[in-house]
Amino acid sequence: MIQAWSNQVIKNRISILVITVLLVAASIFSISKNPIGVNNSNEMWFLEGDPTLLAHDKMRDLFGSTESLVVGIEARPGDKDLFQLQTIKMIEEIHAMLEEHEVVEKVDSLARYQRTYNRDGIVATDYIFEDIESLEDNLDQLDTARIAMVDENLALDTLISKDFRHTRIIARTEYIVNGLDHKLKVVTDLRNFINEMGYLEEGYNIKFGGQPVLNERFTVISNSDAAWLNPTVAAIMMIVLGLVFRSLTGILAPWIVIGTAVTIMTGLQAYLGYNITPVNQALIPITMLLGMACTVHVMSEFYSLRTLSKLTASDASKELIKNLFKPIFFTQFTTSIGFAALYVTKLSPVREFSLLATILPMIIFILSMTALPAALSFLSRLSSATKKAYDNDWLTRVTSSLPNFSYNNRFSILAVGLLFISVSFFSATYIKVDTNIFKFFKSDLKISEDLRYFDKEFKGSSNIDMMLDSESVEGIKEPGFLVKLDALEAFLEKQDKSGKIVGYLDQLKQIRKAFSDNKQEFYKIPDSKSMTSQLLLLFENSGPDDDLSDIKDFDEQFTRITLPTINMDASEYNQFLDDMMQTINKDFPDLNVTPTGPMVMFQAQNEYTDKGISQSFMLSLTFISVVLFIIFWSIKHGAIAVFPAVVPIVFAGGCFAMLGKDLNLGSLIVGAMTMGIAIDDCIHVVSRY
Secondary structure (H helix, E strand, O other), rough: OOOHHHHHHHHHHHHHHHHHHHHHHHHHHHHHOOOOOOOOOHHHOOOOOOOHHHHHHHHHHOOOOOOOOEEEEEEEOOOOOOHHHHHHHHHHHHHHHOOOOOEEEEOOOOOEEEEEEEOEEEEEEEEEOOOOHHHHHHHHHHHHHHHHHOOOOOOOOEEEEEOEEEEEEEEOOOOOOOOOHHHHHHHHHHHHHHHHHHHOOOOEEEEEOOOOHHHHHHHHHHHHHHHHHHHHHHHHHHHHHHHHHOOHHHHHHHHHHHHHHHHHHHHHHHHHOOOOOOOOOHHHHHHHHHHHHHHHHHHHHHHHHHHHHOOOOOHHHHHHHHHHHHHHHHHHHHHHHHHHHHOOOOOOHHHHHHHHHHHHHHHHHHHHHHHHHHHOOOOOOOHHHHHHHHHOOHHHHHHHHHHHHHHHHHHHHHHHHHHHHHHHHHHHHHHOOOOHHHHHHHOOOOHHHHHHHHHHHHHHOOOEEEEEEOOOOOOHHOOHHHHHHHHHHHHHHHHOOOOOEHHHHHHHHHHHHOOOOOHHHOOOOOOOOOHHHHHHHHOOOOOOOOOOOOOEEEOOOEEEEEEEEEOOOOHHHHHHHHHHHHHHHHHHOOOOOOOHHHHHHHHHHHHHHHHHHHHHHHHHHHHHHHHHHHHHHOOOHEEEEHHHHHHHHHHHHHHHHOOOOOOOHHHHHHHHHHHHHHHHHHHHHHHHH
């Protein structure tokens, strides 16, 4: 059968090359007809109907976006506090820029903070700076604002620190389903604005945080790394190919196969409607690795047959198909199995990646066993440099000496191998599957410094948004509900890893205090439903810019509280959230609390990833082992092929863990890829044996 295949490939080589060109053209047409978008949204990580996603969607429907861009500003070393003309002017300018941006829904800042208080016997809501445009002509406003801010419970530790040296500008950004470009745009526009205004040169240390910033930094840094990494890898590979084959054909042929495979794969991706995600961006490097590994075997066999066996190009092409068909098929098939195992995860992008990556090795196999030999069969001339490389070159002498060295030192090599296996499985006990958003970035990058700043001064820049359901219209006005909500907030704010809550209850307390002549003892919840209604009406008539629609729904059945949390590892965060929700469900069941928000979704994604890593690895190992036992029809030979592939992965994971590093989504993909590549070499060795 393989003999017939090789004969047909060479006999119909022109037709095969034409079909390959047509397939590439069809793929290009598919790409042009179905342009591939970019998706780095929260929704893409979840399957349809996922409870975490449904809760987040409901939160957005009731209260608007859950994503905010946060700008942190620290008083300059020479300034007493933030209440300086130049500082307030800068905050106002940044506020105005963000407020006018097309993707920003709402902005809160010190410059336009509105306080609700008793003014001459009436409840009023005024800006803390009466006329910020004339601030330069009336500097007394700075002292007035400084004095007033001392008693502003709503702002202290949320908008401004108690020492008045740190403040935040919080811009709630529009939430676009499956959208990323709008986040990149607002962050980029803000950075450009700050640079153009020269705030950094004036001595200000400006920090950036929030989900849009994390998305922007991840995208920018990833693209920057890819811009030099992929060309560097390609250059190194070309140098190695040049040293090995000493031939322009030997250098270019693998890249032509890789380029063809990438084009076909991208065309399939476009046809299926799969967007580019942080996960399937790995497809091109994977194609480079798999394509290079496969085509190098083909090119090496071809040159060896031409040089040592003195075969013609046509006969050498036929012979290499006969010699390599089974090994290459089995190597690519087992690699496909490794990627197919990733489908057990609950993450939609990983499933899409799994499907494409499962097909990819077989595309490379078909190209390597059809189009590449067909093209090589026309290569009648062989350079003297290539002949020398396969005749008696230094590289040939080195590789030729390895079999004797391995045989003569087989017992020593076996002892070292057993020791290596023992160390590998010992180190595996340290493996920890976890994720931390800090660890996405190097510790010395500014984004990491900024995240640490928000943790220290404001207990984080990311929040848990909690949706509470009173189960009745105007139920959030009921005294019983308010009492329980007050107790819940007291419990939450006592947690070491959380900060001060922003919510509906504090607003009610502030309005009551204003209604009671600004007396601090009346900063408490209303006594009755009618009082709550009256206080809300007073607030609406006091002239506020805010209608409270982001903390209570129109029917006043639901309310929202925002709890800031410091950065934690995924396992620590999940434990924190689980313990907290157990207490809430036990002590406050009537509040019907549902946690959501970007961080909750991120942690759910991590939980799915953690489970997927272990499940996919074990499933992949099981399937590949079974296939190898069937291929070699021997448990002994199958085990010999499996062990060299698995042990290095376990060893690398263990060493990674012992260095204090955690395995995450990237590890899942690299593990599957490494498993496939390692199995490739093992199959070639054992099959030749």
